[in-house]
Amino acid sequence: MDDYRGDWERLLGAWRERTAAAEAMGGEARVARQHARGRQTARERIAALCDPDSFREYGALAGGQHPAGHEPVPADGLVGGTARINGNPVVLFAEDFTVQGGSIGHPNAAKRARLVRLALEQGLPLLMLLDGAGERASNQGERYPHAPGDLQLLADLQGQVPTVALVLGTSAGHGALAGMFADLVIMLEGSALFSAGPPLVKAAMGVDTTAAELGDARMHTRDSGVAHNLCASEADCFATARYFLSLLPPRRGADLPVIAESKTTQPYRCEALAGLIPPRVDLPYDMRAVLRELVDRHTLFELQPDYGRTLVTALARIGGRPCLLVANQPAVQAGAITRDAALKARHFIDMASRFGLPLVSLVDNPGVMPGPEAERSGVLRAAGEMFQAQRRYRGRKVVVVLRKAFGFGSSVMGMNPWDQQLVTLALPGISLGGVPALGGAAASGADDDEALAMQTRQSGAWLAADAMAVDRVVEPAALRNELIAALAT
Known part of the structure; x- marks a missing residue:
């Protein structure tokens, strides 16, 4: 009888290597810089938000095999999948700022669309953890796929399942727009949210500005009304999201989560x-x-x-x-x-x-x-x-x-x-x-x-x-x- 264990070991070795590269995110130095800013990584945030050991990742190897042979981009800057919160299933994704500033490449965009579609088809709440620079500049030199974008799907999703956006860093462009479809927008103290960042504002308008001036969390929760609740820490953001979901049904038409007499x-x-x-x-x-x-x-x-x-x-x-x-x-x-x-x-x-x-x-x-x-x-x-x-x-x-x-x-x-x-x-x-x-x-x-x-x-x-x-x-x-x-x- 043939023994295929050697073949399997070579395949599994490649799988383990690619998976480890995705889980390493942007590498030790970039992870350290994220921590130095007082912020968690995308994977740490998912672990803190969700029930223990409930996260099942989708698309971990996206960004790892560019058709033109470019350097791999770990998980293409987006960590997402299914998990449980308060014991109930949800879909979520987190922008990974340690990988090219959390910017959106084509595999990243495909993953977003897949996860939003999953929430829509399965009737599961969606959470978006935003900390990214918007569309990746290198996209301009590549062919765009002819497929629905996640913003179209988010528009379809609105009102079908509860959606929560958590702005945990600087969220610009496409990612910031995605947050506008949420039932609840939570912003971390010191985070920022805007359609275009300071370099684009300078190039388009000749105006020197800062991320805080464009979209500071306090401005958006107090003056513009773009965001709803301001939290002092990431832990407070996650607790707010969990409690919000505990008061809503998992989807339109489902029973309310009524607590028995106590x-x-x-x-x-x-x-x-x-x-x-x-x-x-x-x-x-x-x-x-x-x-x-x-x-x-x-x-x-x-x-x-x-x-x-x-x-x-x-x-x-x-x-x-x-x-x-x-x-x-x-x-x-x-x-x-x-x-x-x-x-x-x-x-x-x-x-x-x-x-x-x-x-x-x-x-x-x-x-x-x-x-x-x-x-x-x-x-x-x-x-x-x-x-x-x-x-x-x-x-x-x-x-x-x-x-x-x-x-x-x-x-x-x-x-x-x-x-x-x-x-x-x-x-x-x-x-x-x-x-x-x-x-x-x-x-x-x-x-x-x-x-x-x-x-x-x-x-x-x-x-x-x-x-x-x-x-x-x-x-x-x-x-x-x-x-x-x-x-x-």
């Missing part, structure tokens, strides 16, 4: 709410403190906290059920609807609608922000888009009027007749109207008697309850239990 999911009276919410509509208070009382203990996860600060958007569990909370923030500009707040709400309401998350809207605002600056910002169009998002929403919608709701500000928060609310709740001291009595009377030319009548009509929940504008008037202490009962309906 001590943290039980109903209880929130006696503290009466001390947190002042009945007078002109007094500020912190909505975050109210939300912490209403949701299950230690489950509140605020989304995009530094952008559009007149509105709080958050994921949490109420009675063990994950839901999206959209709440006006009276501590910031009285909770008025600004352009940034409306755009933030629109994004996450659309996300909740796609994945079947219940929507809990807590209303306490004086309307859409007025004034020249607000009008220049495009607040009307943004508020219209927020209104459309809540109108399109078709899951369990619960509206809670805490104090005030005026004009279009009440409408964008879902307080509309025949808008498929599961229930509309109100506290007894609410104030409702097309415009606030204070200011509205003067604007309409009303005399003192008419102004007083307007203020009387807007005071208290009684007229709204009589007209069936609200379904139930409840005391503050009972509000958590009302929400649990509604979401369990």
Whole structure:
């Protein structure tokens, strides 16, 4: 009988050598430089993010056999495959900055497309760990493959499975654009995100700039709204991504990850709410403190906290059920609807609608922000888009009027007749109207008697309850239990 062990040993030796070269990434010196910047390598990041020993790599040998005999490029600068997070399967890829700056060659592009397509076909969440320079300059001298790109596939993927982008270094060009398709964009403190880096900006515009000036993490999470959450460390980025995924189903149409009854999911009276919410509509208070009382203990996860600060958007569990909370923030500009707040709400309401998350809207605002600056910002169009998002929403919608709701500000928060609310709740001291009595009377030319009548009509929940504008008037202490009962309906 023939003995093939020698042949196999030669083949396996070549396989082991090529695999080791891929796993060595850019080599010891480049790995050391990555560590010196306080950052992990692509493979270390995957190990830290995913469940232990769950990663199965796809395309490790891509970039190792160039048709023209060029030097091998380990894994072509992209490490990706399948893994488990919180015990559930996911697809992910990580740009490897130690290999040609994490730039995208043709094998790298093919691997990205393969992994995005895998997530789409198998219905698995996708995570993108971004730390790369965009398209590789050497691509210009090669023939481009005639095939769908990963950006086309990411557009197809949107809304089908949860997607998360983690910007862990400097992400430019194509990689940065890929992140814009994500449901949640997380940026590491000190990272940067931009369409073109300083050399291209200098060549195209003659402007000297830096990566931080173009796309600093704080700028994107506070001013541009391009990214959602800022984290102080890579470990915090990974914990944020894991918790976000724990509150969503693995794909559109799948069951929500409801937690069975436990001590943290039980109903209880929130006696503290009466001390947190002042009945007078002109007094500020912190909505975050109210939300912490209403949701299950230690489950509140605020989304995009530094952008559009007149509105709080958050994921949490109420009675063990994950839901999206959209709440006006009276501590910031009285909770008025600004352009940034409306755009933030629109994004996450659309996300909740796609994945079947219940929507809990807590209303306490004086309307859409007025004034020249607000009008220049495009607040009307943004508020219209927020209104459309809540109108399109078709899951369990619960509206809670805490104090005030005026004009279009009440409408964008879902307080509309025949808008498929599961229930509309109100506290007894609410104030409702097309415009606030204070200011509205003067604007309409009303005399003192008419102004007083307007203020009387807007005071208290009684007229709204009589007209069936609200379904139930409840005391503050009972509000958590009302929400649990509604979401369990």
